[in-house]
Amino acid sequence: MFSRNLNKSQTESFSKSRRNTKVKSSFREHAVLKTRPDRSHRKAPAEENSALGSTLTSSIITLVVGREQRLFAAHEDVLCHSPFFQAACRGQFLEATNKRISLPDEEPEIFSSILEYLYKGDYYPRLVHNKRRNAWELETGDESAGSIESTVYHHGVDGDLLKDTIIYCTAEKYGLDELKRVALRKQGLQSGIQCSTILASARYAYANTPDSDSKLRAHYLALIIRSRGTFKRSGTMQLEMHAGGSQIFFDLFVALCNHVDDISSIAGSSRIVRTHH
Known part of the structure; x- marks a missing residue:
């Protein structure tokens, strides 16, 4: 997969500190010609269902992404x-003459991560397992390049x-x-996020997931409850509710309310135990 600009002057869709560094390098590092699988992580879907080499003999699809019409390419x-994409490649979204799919509402940096996952089973920064601590962590990458940004600018919001x-x-x-x-596991490893960003991201999550998908929503509820002291001091929550x-x-x-009920139930059980003693 690779990308290039149709209009080089339009570069504002990327997060502020990675527009000219991380994003460009990620496009080069995960090109379609790089076929060696990453053995240290869960295999990508393409590797699980068939040999990755065989999938790379399929036709190339061009994807036009975002307002800037950034071009990506990937094997069908x-x-x-x-x-x-299976439906898109078989249906009306695919331009038959040049095998092109248009995705005007996607953010190029996000779509780059999607393609990276499809080819390699993960996206930057990768998940790594710390054997000493027996815990998952985000790779630190090149320290000289600076810290990894956890946020991305989104045109829609x-x-x-x-x-x-x-x-x-x-x-x-x-x-x-x-x-x-x-993605959910990686988000659980993030810290130091501003209250306004948490609430904006929570609103986005609610707007772009079905009611039956409660995992991401539950993550935000737990995050806000854990950070309740910070939210109370910032005033952000009050403004949002108003x-x-x-x-x-x-x-x-x-x-x-459920949390208060649990506490009340535990307290009630403790009183009963003391009474019997």
């Missing part, structure tokens, strides 16, 4: 491990959102359940 068989949340929601749309699990809010605030209310 690799794309078709997503039900969304005209602001920064958590990258892993956008990837989770995009994976939901593309029918990539394993990618959803990877503005009307969304379903997240009712869910948060229910979660807090």
Whole structure:
């Protein structure tokens, strides 16, 4: 997979500090010609269902992504491990003459991560297992390049959102359940996120996942409850609720009520035990 600009002057779709560094390098590093699988992580869908080498003999599909019309290329068989792209390649979305699919509402940086996952089974920064601590961590990468940004600018909301949340929601749309699990685990490893970014990302998550998909929503509810002291001091939550809010605030209310009920139940059980003694 690779990309290039149709209009070189348009470069504003990427997160502020990675527009000219991380993004460009990620496009080069994960080109379609790089076929060696990454043995240290879960295999990509293309590797699980057939030999990756055989899938790379399929035809090349061109994808026109975002407002800037950035061009990507990927093998049809690799794309078709997503039900969304399988339908697109077989249906009306594919321009038959030049095998091109247009995705004007996607963010190029996010789509780059989607393709990286389809080819390699993970996306930057990768998940690595710390054997000493027996815990999953995000790879640190090249320390000289600076810290890894956890947010991405999204044109649809005209602001920064958590990258892993956008990837989770995009994976939901593309029918990539394993990618959803990877994105959710990575988001759980993030820290130091501003309250405004958490709430904006939570609103995006609610708007772009079905009601039956509760995992990402539950993550945000737990995150807000854990960070309740910070939210109380910042005033961000108050402004959001005055503005009307969304379903997240009712869910948060229910979660807090359940938490209080659990505490009351434990306290009641303790009183009964002391009475019997």
